[in-house]
Amino acid sequence: MAFTVPKDTYSGKVYNVTIGTGDRAASFGGENVLPFLPFEGTIPNKPLIAYEIQDVPPADWPENVQKPFSSVSGDPVTWAKFCQNTLKANAIALRLIGTHPDRENRSPEDAAKTVKDVLSAINVPLIILGSNHAEKDAPVLIAAAEAAKDKNCILGKAQEANYKTIAAAAMANNHKLIAMSELDINLSKQLNILITQMGFDKERLITDPMCSALGYGLEYTYSVMERIRLAALTQNDLTMQPPMLADVGMYVWKIKETQAPESDVPSWGNAEDRGIAWEATTAAALLMAGAELLIMRHPKAVEALGKLIEELV
Amino acid sequence: MALSGVEIFKLLPKTNCKKCGHPTCLAFAMKLAQRQASLDQCPDVSEEAKKILGDASAPPIRSVTFGSGDLAVKIGEETVLFRHDKKFVNPCALAVEIKDTLSEVEITKKIEEVLASEIDRVGQKLRIDAIALTNTSGDKGKFESAANLIASKAPNVPVILSTTDPASAEAAVKLFAGKKPIICGANSSNTEAMANIAKTEKATLGVVANNLDELSTLTEKIKSLGVEDMVIDSGAKKAKEMLGNNTMIRRAALKKNFKPFGYPVINFAQRDDSLHEALIASVGITKYSSIIVVSSIEKWKNLALFTLRQNIYTDPQVPMQVEQKIYKIGEATPDSPLTITTNFSLTYFIVSGEIENSKVPCRLAVMDCEGLSVLTAWAAGKFTASKIAAFIKESGIENEVKHRELIIPGYVAILSGAIEDKLEGWKVTVGPREANGLPAFLKTRNA
Ligand code: B12
Numbered sequence: 023m024a025f026t027v028p029k030d031t032y033s034g035k036v037y038n039v040t041i042g043t044g045d046r047a048a049s050f051g052g053e054n055v056l057p058f059l060p061f062e063g064t065i066p067n068k069p070l071i072a073y074e075i076q077d078v079p080p081a082d083w084p085e086n087v088q089k090p091f092s093s094v095s096g097d098p099v100t101w102a103k104f105c106q107n108t109l110k111a112n113a114i115a116l117r118l119i120g121t122h123p124d125r126e127n128r129s130p131e132d133a134a135k136t137v138k139d140v141l142s143a144i145n146v147p148l149i150i151l152g153s154n155h156a157e158k159d160a161p162v163l164i165a166a167a168e169a170a171k172d173k174n175c176i177l178g179k180a181q182e183a184n185y186k187t188i189a190a191a192a193m194a195n196n197h198k199l200i201a202m203s204e205l206d207i208n209l210s211k212q213l214n215i216l217i218t219q220m221g222f223d224k225e226r227l228i229t230d231p232m233c234s235a236l237g238y239g240l241e242y243t244y245s246v247m248e249r250i251r252l253a254a255l256t257q258n259d260l261t262m263q264p265p266m267l268a269d270v271g272m273y274v275w276k277i278k279e280t281q282a283p284e285s286d287v288p289s290w291g292n293a294e295d296r297g298i299a300w301e302a303t304t305a306a307a308l309l310m311a312g313a314e315l316l317i318m319r320h321p322k323a324v325e326a327l328g329k330l331i332e333e334l335v
Numbered sequence: 336m337a338l339s340g341v342e343i344f345k346l347l348p349k350t351n352c353k354k355c356g357h358p359t360c361l362a363f364a365m366k367l368a369q370r371q372a373s374l375d376q377c378p379d380v381s382e383e384a385k386k387i388l389g390d391a392s393a394p395p396i397r398s399v400t401f402g403s404g405d406l407a408v409k410i411g412e413e414t415v416l417f418r419h420d421k422k423f424v425n426p427c428a429l430a431v432e433i434k435d436t437l438s439e440v441e442i443t444k445k446i447e448e449v450l451a452s453e454i455d456r457v458g459q460k461l462r463i464d465a466i467a468l469t470n471t472s473g474d475k476g477k478f479e480s481a482a483n484l485i486a487s488k489a490p491n492v493p494v495i496l497s498t499t500d501p502a503s504a505e506a507a508v509k510l511f512a513g514k515k516p517i518i519c520g521a522n523s524s525n526t527e528a529m530a531n532i533a534k535t536e537k538a539t540l541g542v543v544a545n546n547l548d549e550l551s552t553l554t555e556k557i558k559s560l561g562v563e564d565m566v567i568d569s570g571a572k573k574a575k576e577m578l579g580n581n582t583m584i585r586r587a588a589l590k591k592n593f594k595p596f597g598y599p600v601i602n603f604a605q606r607d608d609s610l611h612e613a614l615i616a617s618v619g620i621t622k623y624s625s626i627i628v629v630s631s632i633e634k635w636k637n638l639a640l641f642t643l644r645q646n647i648y649t650d651p652q653v654p655m656q657v658e659q660k661i662y663k664i665g666e667a668t669p670d671s672p673l674t675i676t677t678n679f680s681l682t683y684f685i686v687s688g689e690i691e692n693s694k695v696p697c698r699l700a701v702m703d704c705e706g707l708s709v710l711t712a713w714a715a716g717k718f719t720a721s722k723i724a725a726f727i728k729e730s731g732i733e734n735e736v737k738h739r740e741l742i743i744p745g746y747v748a749i750l751s752g753a754i755e756d757k758l759e760g761w762k763v764t765v766g767p768r769e770a771n772g773l774p775a776f777l778k779t780r781n782a
């Protein structure tokens with residue numbers, strides 16, 4: 023029996039999103055096929071990996087992922103420069119975790135200043151993230167969006183509870199926007215619709231279906247992503263066509279497998295290698311599910327994912 | 336091509352004798368059409384019908400078992416492309432390569448790693464499933480003696496004998512008689528010889544092609560030579576080809592019922608860089624490998640790959656659950672603290688693990704919430720004050736413990752008053768939110 027390639031053709035396409043300005047601007051999304059299957063369509067861009075940094079020193083990160091940044095992480099500007107110049111980052115994600123009321127409770131003005139300083143030190147695109155405190159994120163991200171006006175950043179994350187103010191700030195200052203819902207394709211679709219009903223251009227959105235770490239609900243994120251991508255391609259569902267974000271580092275580096283020393287769990291092997299593998303494996307699985315933008319922490323995990331992507335294209 | 340229920344019905348005895356366990360031949364035919372029954376359930380079916388139906392009623396991807404006894408591995412039988420449609424059936428096997436160019440000491444070391452690879456995760460015992468011996472030397476004697484070493488040191492571990500030389504394959508396979516090894520394998524220049532060996536020695540045949548066209552020709556030819564059990568390798572080396580070919584094979588088998596690809600896929604993922612290899616294997620785990628061969632099995636890598644495999648192969652409709660009961664952790668006495676949580680496996684294992692870490696003997700009451708996590712169960716109305724109160728009363732715990740204090744998860748602190756109202760004589764204490772706060776919490780209480 024002769025073999026004929028069972029090609030699928032899709033009616034839909036993921037939006038192509040470009041962030042940043044000048045010659046270091048970067049694009050992701052744009053494909054009209056499932057991840058890394060170019061034999062039946064086109065894939066104009068590779069997934070983009072952003073290095074995560076934060077506005078305050080990463081005292082809450084496990085030691086093995088603090089270490090690579092120990093000489094630079096005291097200050098976000100030095101940290102950002104290190105990622106861009108030494109680690110050759112193609113994008114940077116600044117998490118304003120220090121604004122969280124239970125943390126340093128830094129003010130929106132402080133946040134705006136950090137954003138300005140980081141932006142003036144780098145030329146790769148910047149993703150600006152709040153502390154995931156729905157109330158506080160609203161004023162913080164408004165101030166941050168203004169400080170970054172016209173730099174074509176990504177602002178996030180807009181959630182059901184606060185999307186109006188954050189989307190308005192992104193719109194007024196020409197940024198892209200992350201819309202995050204919690205592991206439910208319908209909630210994700212609904213939030214994208216609500217945001218576009220405000221007049222926000224759907225081609226400027228990035229969907230975050232919420233990440234989960236390997237062993238801690240990864241299968242939920244994986245399947246929600248696959249379903250979103252299939253809805254975008256096979257049903258040509260316009261509200262499901264923004265590219266997807268996997269915010270990997272934050273979820274991975276808080277679980278036991280990335281922290282427990284080998285002496286506690288001898289059968290788990292070397293703790294440092296394990297943590298790196300955990301982050302890289304989580305990211306690799308989500309690449310297969312359709313993530314186009316990833317936020318990661320450990321340089322070795324980023325490097326490994328980059329190497330995998332090179333072998334996949 | 337798949338036959339419809341009515342077409343199948345026409346070929347059955349039409350006696351409605353019920354021996355197949357179905358009320359009528361038509362009902363049985365309908366089940367066959369949906370691939371929910373197997374033809375051999377009808378004892379009276381004619382030889383002719385068997386021939387016609389055999390192909391059509393077989394599952395789209397053949398089930399293959401390799402190895403024997405407790406460690407035997409079943410692969411294949413997959414029915415969908417995406418796990419959200421239906422549970423992936425048989426988790427892919429992970430095999431470690433042992434090259435026959437290694438010294439006896441090195442081979443022994445690898446075998447020992449395989450034997451010690453078992454890890455318990457969320458109640459499942461996971462391990463490196465198989466050894467893939469490769470004839471890197473090209474020498475028959477070396478291959479045979481390495482095989483001998485494996486057969487004697489790891490007699491129960493399933494093996495894949497990777498050689499394209501029929502004489503070497505034959506010599507080695509005899510060492511695993513009755514243990515269903517895989518010979519990997521057959522290519523276009525050794526087809527007949529390999530097929531004969533596989534048939535005589537009752538081995539599964541790995542079919543190694545250079546591309547998909549060649550693969551389909553080869554499996555058809557081998558089938559016509561009388562070999563039923565095969566695993567297939569499209570020859571993909573780079574991750575891009577591996578993903579592309581695996582996808583086309585799975586699609587062709589399921590959507591087009593393309594029989595030449597209706598077999599489990601074997602992928603060779605060996606890379607020099609161990610972390611890179613882990614990621615190539617991850618591509619295989621998510622996208623349609625049934626056997627993945629790696630070159631090294633460090634503990635950290637095994638843990639990550641086992642966990643990914645477990646995640647991808649869980650049932651998307653039914654979360655993994657543990658039994659509802661009151662678990663004793665450590666040497667719990669009637670005075671030991673009593674904690675409560677839901678029966679979602681992940682929740683249970685995290686919480687019980689942290690209680691163990693605390694070294695404070697405890698009771699952990701696990702309540703059936705259909706496998707939902709604490710917050711999800713609470714939001715879904717399954718972990719409510721009245722249900723918790725009823726569960727505690729009916730559990731008989733009041734006869735087991737002397738005290739009347741229940742420690743609840745911090746995330747459901749809001750329930751504490753309502754539980755106290757409904758559970759007369761009991762005091763409710765709010766524990767930490769995250770389980771990793773439990774050791775400190777329990778220790779300070781005890782002090
Ligand atoms: C995955 C998930 C689901 C999965 C279910 C997975 C499962 N098997 O439970 C699905 C998609 C099915 C789902 C559905 C729903 N979900 Co849901 N879901 C989640 C999610 C993302 C993760 C849950 C999880 O697996 N956690 C991991 C486990 C291990 O956590 P855990 O059981 O709480 O255990 C921890 C602690 O509680 C503590 N602990 C546990 N036991 C004990 C015991 C003691 C004594 C102590 C001290 C500590 C302790 O230790 C553990 C680790 O630290 C959360 C959001 C989040 N990030 O938490 C939402 C979340 C729980 N879901 C939510 C909701 C509302 C729902 C739905 C009602 C609606 C919806 N959003 O779809 C449905 C209800 C389901 C139904 N059948 O009706 C809400 C709950 C609302 C609230 N509390 O404010 C959350 C918080 C999301 C949100 N913010 O909206 N969900």
Ligand code: SF4
Nearest residue numbers: 351352353355360377
């Ligand atoms: S056993 Fe065969 S003949 Fe009897 S009812 Fe079933 S299908 Fe019909």
